Amino acid sequence: MSSAAATTAISTDSPEARRYNRIRRRLGIADFILGLVLLVVLLATGWSGTLRDLTYRAAFQNYTLAVFLYVLMLMGAGKVLGLGLDFYGFRLEHRFQLSNQRLRAWVWDEIKGLLVGVVLAAIVTELLYFIIREVPQHWWLIAWAVFLGLFVLLAQLAPVILFPIFYKFEPLQNEELKSRLVRLSEQAGTRVRGVYQWRLSEKSKKANAALTGLGNTRRIILADTLLENYSADEIEAVLAHELGHHVHRHILKSITVQAAITFVGFWAANEVLQYAIEHSNMFTGLADFANLPLLALVSTVLSLLVLPALNAYSRYNERQADRYAFRSLSSVEPFISAMNKLADQNLANARLPDSWSGSSTPIRRFPVA
Ligand SMILES: [Zn+2]
Numbered sequence: 001m002s003s004a005a006a007t008t009a010i011s012t013d014s015p016e017a018r019r020y021n022r023i024r025r026r027l028g029i030a031d032f033i034l035g036l037v038l039l040v041v042l043l044a045t046g047w048s049g050t051l052r053d054l055t056y057r058a059a060f061q062n063y064t065l066a067v068f069l070y071v072l073m074l075m076g077a078g079k080v081l082g083l084g085l086d087f088y089g090f091r092l093e094h095r096f097q098l099s100n101q102r103l104r105a106w107v108w109d110e111i112k113g114l115l116v117g118v119v120l121a122a123i124v125t126e127l128l129y130f131i132i133r134e135v136p137q138h139w140w141l142i143a144w145a146v147f148l149g150l151f152v153l154l155a156q157l158a159p160v161i162l163f164p165i166f167y168k169f170e171p172l173q174n175e176e177l178k179s180r181l182v183r184l185s186e187q188a189g190t191r192v193r194g195v196y197q198w199r200l201s202e203k204s205k206k207a208n209a210a211l212t213g214l215g216n217t218r219r220i221i222l223a224d225t226l227l228e229n230y231s232a233d234e235i236e237a238v239l240a241h242e243l244g245h246h247v248h249r250h251i252l253k254s255i256t257v258q259a260a261i262t263f264v265g266f267w268a269a270n271e272v273l274q275y276a277i278e279h280s281n282m283f284t285g286l287a288d289f290a291n292l293p294l295l296a297l298v299s300t301v302l303s304l305l306v307l308p309a310l311n312a313y314s315r316y317n318e319r320q321a322d323r324y325a326f327r328s329l330s331s332v333e334p335f336i337s338a339m340n341k342l343a344d345q346n347l348a349n350a351r352l353p354d355s356w357s358g359s360s361t362p363i364r365r366f367p368v369a
Contacts, residue, residue, distance in 0.1 A: 052290035140266040188243035233334035244324030
């Protein structure tokens with residue numbers, strides 16, 4: 001994009017959209033800092049060790065149960081500390097007229113989110129300390145390989161297991177649109193196993209679409225908010241962008257990049273942990289799960305370090321997907337009008353709240369040439 005076009009693109013953002021995005025960004029930073037502070041305090045005060053002793057006693061000295069209780073306490077503490085920010089986020093969506101969700105429904109979603117988080121965190125942590133106890137010499141290498149497998153499995157299962165916990169999906173009724181989208185997917189060389197209507201309107205006024213899942217869970221999901229207000233040409237244009245991600249193998253590339261980063265992360269975690277065990281008496285050893293906040297801290301710091309590069313990489317991918325959309329559509333008009341409508345409706349770079357479900361529509365304003 002030329003600099004003139006980029007300037008136009010930025011200047012066409014409404015002041016309201018800029019304000020909303022600025023607050024969202026600050027909210028994200030505050031949330032991140034809060035998490036960091038919690039980890040540092042747990043380690044610096046020795047509370048992590050106290051918590052470990054407490055959970056050991058509560059678990060009648062059963063290691064596996066104690067690890068579970070420890071994760072439960074940690075997640076609970078994090079949730080309680082972050083509750084104010086979460087609620088502020090809920091209010092923010094209403095303030096900018098982006099949400100339909102009632103408080104009661106939001107609370108229920110938060111509870112479900114916490115439960116899902118606890119289950120996933122418990123599985124990961126139990127596996128981690130199991131590997132540490134079984135192969136203390138090369139735990140970080142084995143754990144890296146196992147987690148990579150889990151990551152791919154989760155990307156595959158998310159559309160059928162995770163998403164339905166929060167949203168209702170049903171097969172798209174509009175046969176004509178469905179066959180158009182399936183044809184477009186086939187042209188892109190992807191075999192889609194279904195087109196689904198995503199009932200987003202119950203919660204949000206935003207619109208979105210995504211190509212998610214892997215292998216036999218590969219599917220197109222279209223928000224009902226998109227289906228109601230966008231023409232078939234515009235919906236096709238949105239999907240063409242998503243298919244651009246597929247054609248350029250962005251999911252595979254992203255998994256490879258994640259694999260490289262987590263490889264460094266596990267290696268660094270092992271180094272830091274060995275150092276902490278030798279030079280301080282904070283932990284009794286590798287298998288002492290009181291060191292969990294230290295592992296989390298290492299991965300948090302690392303993710304912060306690679307964030308600018310990852311963002312740049314993601315922007316590069318988005319442009320590549322856009323170029324594919326331009327090439328595969330007979331006209332660029334529906335694409336531009338769809339992206340501008342999305343920018344108005346969503347005020348933001350709305351995405352599915354995950355990085356492993358595949359891609360979702362980028363929402364930003366296009367300069368109208
Ligand atoms: Zn995209």
